[in-house]
Amino acid sequence: MIRPLILITALVFTTHALGDFAELVRQGDADDAKYQPNEALRYYLPAEKLDPTNAALLVKIARQHVFRMPDLASKSDKIAAGRTALAYAERAVKAAPNECDPHLSVAICWGKLTPYLSNKESVAASRQIKTAADNAVRLNPRSDYAWHLLGRWHQELAQIGGLTRALALVVYGGLPAASNEEAVKCFQQALTLRPDRLIHHIELGRTYAVMGRKDEAHKYLRQGLAMPSAEKDDPETKQRGKAALAELG
Numbered sequence: 001m002i003r004p005l006i007l008i009t010a011l012v013f014t015t016h017a018l019g020d021f022a023e024l025v026r027q028g029d030a031d032d033a034k035y036q037p038n039e040a041l042r043y044y045l046p047a048e049k050l051d052p053t054n055a056a057l058l059v060k061i062a063r064q065h066v067f068r069m070p071d072l073a074s075k076s077d078k079i080a081a082g083r084t085a086l087a088y089a090e091r092a093v094k095a096a097p098n099e100c101d102p103h104l105s106v107a108i109c110w111g112k113l114t115p116y117l118s119n120k121e122s123v124a125a126s127r128q129i130k131t132a133a134d135n136a137v138r139l140n141p142r143s144d145y146a147w148h149l150l151g152r153w154h155q156e157l158a159q160i161g162g163l164t165r166a167l168a169l170v171v172y173g174g175l176p177a178a179s180n181e182e183a184v185k186c187f188q189q190a191l192t193l194r195p196d197r198l199i200h201h202i203e204l205g206r207t208y209a210v211m212g213r214k215d216e217a218h219k220y221l222r223q224g225l226a227m228p229s230a231e232k233d234d235p236e237t238k239q240r241g242k243a244a245l246a247e248l249g
Contacts, residue, residue: 021050025057037064056098059105062088065248066112067232075116082113100140107132107149143195148200151186154178155207183207198221198227198234202241209244221245 017078028043049059065085069078085150086109092102102103110125110132117125130153156223157178187204194200201224229235 021047025060028060028185032060035067037067038039038148053095055099055102057099058088058092058095062105062109063078063093066109069112070236074115080111080117084114085109086113093126098139100136100143100146102145103132103135103139103145104149106162107136107146111149111152122140126153126157140195144190144197145202147190147193147199148203149184151183151190151203151205151207154183154186155180155210158183161212172214180207180211184211196227197231197233198224198229199237200224202237202244206240206244209248217244217248221248 006107022045024043028040028047031040031043033036041061041064044057044064047057048054048061054115062085065088066080067181069081069085072078072081088104089102089105089109096102107129111128114122114125114129129149133146133150136143137150137198140146141149158180184204187200187207190197191204201220205217205220205222205224208214208220221244225238225241225245
């Protein structure tokens with residue numbers, strides 16, 4: 001008689017836990033949609049305790065810590081938030097190694113951390129970004145943001161200075177090949193998949209500007225700048241676009 005009672009009790013507890021988990025994630029998603037990371041974490045973190053290997057939730061938590069970074073006062077706080085985000089993204093990869101979003105999250109976290117790292121750390125981060133972005137594209141070729149991150153990797157690595165390249169050669173034996181031409185291909189693919197994202201237009205335009213292809217640069221930069229801001233990073237992206245357009249004259 002005891003065993004059926006234990007089984008029923010366990011089943012009721014599990015049902016309540018699953019219900020609580022879904023409700024916590026739902027409320028966190030509502031704050032995430034409004035780009036309110038601190039509020040979203042109030043729901044996501046308790047949900048994590050109920051299901052600590054849920055890859056989709058771990059990716060959501062990583063995103064909140066990335067969103068927190070610009071509002072933090074000190075460099076050390078920004079780095080701490082970025083590393084916390086990265087730890088969640090890496091946990092998501094372990095939980096779901098064959099899904100695109102965890103790898104994409106790793107690439108995003110490293111990308112957000114890179115501006116605050118030393119040259120040696122940035123070189124190491126660059127290799128991590130390339131690996132994660134390649135994995136994301138392989139697992140979901142229709143992920144526009146995976147293609148975008150791969151494009152950013154080519155765009156930025158094609159422009160790094162000789163000192164950083166020399167450091168990469170000494171420490172790692174060099175870096176994977178990168179070019180603005182490959183960046184263009186990646187951004188074009190991202191744009192084909194999601195033409196409504198202004199970041200694809202602007203980064204494609206910025207790449208054309210670096211290549212000296214002014215007509216294409218003007219076209220895509222203006223297209224991106226004319227679009228309404230809809231995502232967390234859009235205002236910052238527009239600032240990069242405006243700067244590139246001003247340099248073109």
